[in-house]
Amino acid sequence: MLDRRLPAPLTLTALAVVIGILVTTPLLINNNVFHHTLILIGIYAALAQAWNILGGFAGQISLGNAIFFGIGAYTSSLLLVRAQLSPWLGALAGMALAMVLALLIGYPVFRLAGHYLAIATIALAEIALVVFQNLEFVGGAAGISLPITRDMQGRPTDSWWMLQFNSSKLPYVYLALGVLGVVQVVATLLDRSWIGFFLRAIKNDQTAAAAIGVPVARYKLIALLISSACTALIGTFYAQYLLFVDPETVFGLSLSVLIALVAILGGAGSLWGPFLGAVVLIPLAEATRSQLGGRGTAFDLVIYGLLIMVIAVFQPAGLTGLPERFRPRQRTSVAPAAPADTQMEESLRS
Amino acid sequence: MDATIVQAVLSGALIGMIYALIAAGLSLIFGLMEIVNFAHGEFLMLAMFSSFWMWELWRLDPLASLPITAALMFGVGVLTNRLLVMRVLNAPALAQIFATFGLGLFLRASAQYLWTADFRAIQDPFLSRVAGGRIALGRDVFIGVPQLVAAVIAAVAFALLGLLIRRTRLGLALQAVAEDRSTAALMGIPAGRMFDLGWGIAAACVGIAGAVLASFYYIYPSVGVTFALLAYIIVALGGFGSITGALIAGIMVGLVEIVAPLLLGIPPAYKYALVFTLYLLVVLVRPQGLFGRY
Incomplete structure (x- = not known):
């Protein structure tokens, strides 16, 4: 593939502008709905980027990433409720647990390809969902509420150590953006390192990659480990933001699908696709929910479903593929349908 | 043998037959065009609502309206193929997953918007009145008539599907397209029409499953979700594209779901966890x- 990156000074300027906007607007627009939307954008962009490392870079489609999210959310929450441990330490424990789980399931699951892999990941997350719904120790189907941090007089208070802010959403906004920044940096470093090259080689043709000496199984596992740790970290943050976790929300198939959807809408495999996808999809979903979703009519989901179909049909390459459409054609490609067709079959068979 | 075990084996095999019929449609579509229909559960839901409304509006028993439901669903399948699937046939696999997933979400949400999220049931369908609704097979072992007839109808539909694919010219054409689309086209088989037919048959299978389930199962917009999840597991367990695999895996899943918790002494709430574990162990x-x- 041709290197389509912007020249370095331009990229840096664009990056500075994006970061500048993200840092200043929450201060300028002091509005709870706006802050909430920003937090969700940060969370979903980070989740989608974590998915992208495995699904986009390495082409290993997971529809079960919620399992790591749930592990992160539950580990820190349980440690907080049962041992009064700070969520910072809980996050580390959650990430470690998620990585152990990734190690256990990674090797066997990666023997599967294509739809078999996707369905196996669904099955894994569903097992976790059923177990968490039925284990009383972790709160069962009702979930766990986190205790509110209080000061000496018993009033709700803010605490960085307990990662809880009751007076304003602003710290959560910056935390969400911070988490997103961390995941984004991790993905960028990966993308530019040899690991990124190996992952792309695996995505394009696993057999060929193995033939030229790429340790396929090991690098798939590395991608999964990084992806799972990032996802678990976001899970802890999410639990601290809502101060509540329940199995259906954190382990459910709909979360796994939404994570993948955000990345795909933006452009799977591209570095800024997940962020772009979240910026477009999350406010849209929030707006339709608040405008149309009242009284449980599900009309917002009708629109949402239609939208997904429209994207799949008209822009299957995602938003980052849009400039290609408007770029003047330089070369006329010969018989474009046939190669795309064989490529698809290859990717499914491999 | 213990009566509860016998009872469980019978119930598991009966529901397994219906699972198999649902999964057969999924497997057929995959075999034909290597696309997984993530709206399969919603097809089932539509079929159940079709039975429900024909009973509610015209007092047609689900059994009597079964051919109508199957025909309607055949149309839904063809429409889905024409309007959606053909447009993503050459798109990346991810886009294909999301096209049918979006359709499923759209259908489920539309059903909730139009008919609310309420649970409905068909009161006193014909089958529940036959022989008092259940047959005694010895002390403490009973078979529900609706479940038994549902399994028999599913088995017949399955056999017909097998005959259609293996023994008719049409089935041969379907197999040819599944084997190699472009070579089949060179032999004069219209691939597009075979895709229509495949989707139609697949949706009709799930339509029949929905119609027989409507006699004894609650009907609500998200009823298809669990069935579809099991169908994906069954298809992957049996092997994508294998109809025989779907039959055997379907019955296996039905048995594991009901018998395994009993044998292992695990609460029935964990039954799906057991099914998914079985799947992972097999693959x-x-x-x-x-x-x-x-």
């Missing part, structure tokens, strides 16, 4: 499923 040994070719 560890055979990544292509029991009867899969690749």
